[in-house]
Amino acid sequence: MRKLILSFCLFVFSATTVTAQQYDLVLEGGRVMDPETGLDAVRNVGIRDGKIARISSEALSGRRVISARGLVVAPGFIDLHQHGQELESQRVKALDGATTALELEIGVPDVGRFLKEKEGHSLIHYGTSASHVAARALVFGTPLPAGPSKNQPGIPEILPKSGPATDQPATLEQIEVIREQLRAELDAGALAIGMGIQYTPGATRLEVIDMFRLAAERKVPVYTHMRSSGRIEPGSAIESVSEVIGAAAVTGASLHIVHINSTCASDGLECLSLVEGARARGLDVTTEAYPYIAGMTSINSALFNPGWQKKFGISYGELVLPETGEHLTKERFDELHNSSATHSVLVFSNTQEMVDKVITHPLVMIASDGAEGHPRNAGTYSRVLAQYVREKGALTLMDAIRKMTLMPAQMLERSTPAGRQKGRLQEGADADIVVFDAATISDRSTFQKPMEPSVGVHYLVVGGTVLVDEGKIVPEVFPGRALVGPGKR
Ligand SMILES: [Zn+2]
Structure with missing residues (x-):
């Protein structure tokens, strides 16, 4: 009998425990912001099985309750343009x-391999496009390395050295082989076709259209990445925009x-x-920017x-090596440009005034173009929130969040229905959430110290798992999942 009573008590106890711990995680009392519905109010957010299960002004109970009082609770930022895919970049x-x-x-050159290597080893969600640059290099007999290099993670290993594979036009047969290669990469799970036309200047208008x-x-x-920059015709930036808008139109x-x-x-x-004109005429054209000169x-x-100085309106001195801060001279440039060893270089070609106008333009979403060596890798999102929202008052907090969450999520929907569950702080959406202090969030990365992490993100939840806890990365958790395109399903 005593045994029976004990089991009954245990049953009652565990039943109450289950109701008391209704959610896996609760973010309590934060300023919850959702750019799609316009919600901007103090709410509690209940998370269960990786999803946002409940948003309420009533108290919620959970296995873990995090106080978000005084903090902003927003959809996690979605970066459509991140080259550095290694863990050091993911941490920042x-x-x-x-x-x-x-x-x-x-x-990336090999989508299947990329997705396989990252599975179970990624802090945040990942995905890639099928690389026209890599497919072209392969067809010309100079394939790019399939894996990232340890010394130059990010940009150099995905860009070919200039040579016949980048500068010669492809024959019609070669174009068909490039397309075949891209079809295979799309079948392996690529989300889009990625083109760096400026890195393959031999590609004809027809190759681009194909x-x-x-x-x-x-x-x-x-x-x-469009064909060209600058004002000199032919080959101006305006011509480059016209080329890709024309290709989209036809x-x-x-x-x-x-x-x-x-x-x-x-x-x-x-x-x-x-871009505005193309959209007004019904074309699906979007764009992005990062907040650095x-x-x-x-x-x-x-x-x-040859001709880059005239084209971009800059000279050797505007080229700077990220590791040493060395400004290049003609001799040093020739040495590095002609070397087969890859090397990143910073290019100072813009003004703060123009960057400010572009970042605050309503059509522009934020994307970092991040890789080790440039402060944009670590600081892009905090910098927009610190400089444009808090210091200059040039963007509302909601508009800045929209540029970092909803707009890229809607772009992602062109590739996968999974995009509909992202970039929203709504019941049923994926529990990818950033909790930050709008009064203190700041970038700390500089051209001298590009990997200094930002401050002000108190918590980051990735697919329901806490990845940043009280401002620190939680060790040994890898909640990042792949986003794949329609070819894979
Ligand atoms: Zn680019």
Whole structure:
């Protein structure tokens, strides 16, 4: 009898425990902000099985309750343009508020291998495009390395050295082989076709259109680094925008123009007016920017083919090595450009005034173009919140959050229905959430110290798992999951 009573008591006890711990995690009393519904109010957020199960002004109970009082609770930031996919970059991205960081500009040479290597080893959500640059290099017999290099994680290993594979036009047969290769990468799970046309200047207008045709056929967008910069015709930034908008118009493919800040530089507003005009005429064209006056790329790439100084309106002194801060001279440039060893270089080609106008433009979403060596890797999102929302008052907090969450999520929906569950702080959405202090959030990365993590992100929840806890990365948890395109399903 005593035994029976004991079991009954145990049953009652465990039943009450279950009701008392209704949610896996509760974020209590934060300022909950959702750019899609406009919700901006103090609420409690209940998370269960990786999803946002409840948003309520009533008290919620959970196995763990985190007080978010005085903090903003927003959808985790979605970076559509992140080259550095290794853990060091993911750590600084997480501390900058990103729960998803995708390599969509250039893509990776082997999508299947990329997805396999990251499975179970990723802090935040990941995904990639099929790389036109890599497929072209393969067809010309100079394949890019399939894996990232330890010394230069991020940009140089996905960009070919300038040479025949980048500068020669492809034959019609070669174009068909490139398309075949891209079809295989899309079948392996690529989210889009990534094109770095400036890195493959030999690609004819027809080759570009043929890649857009493939994207339209497979119902995925094209993400592109455009053909050229500057004002000299032919080959101006305006011509480059016209080329890709034209390709989108004649094929029906969705188009995302990457880093319009750096490609268009002083013509940023004119380029944006072209995007605006295309959209007004029903074309699906979107764009992004990062909040820095310098870019970064590979010094032996085709971007620095002869004539770059005149084209970009800069000279050797505006090129800076990230590790040492060395400003280049002609001799040093020639040595590095002609070397087969890859090397990142910072390119100071924009003004703060123009960056400010582009970042605050309503059509522009925020994306970092991040990789080790440039402060944008670690600081992009906090910098926008610190400088444009808090210091300059040039963006409302809700507008800044929209540019970092809802807008990229809607872009992602062109590639996968999973995009609909992201970028929203709503019941039923994925529990990818950033909890930050709007009064203190700041970037700390600089051109001298590019990997200094941001401050002000108190908590980061990735698919329901706490990855940043009281401002620190939780060791040995890898909640990042793959986002894959329609070919894989
Ligand atoms: Zn680029």
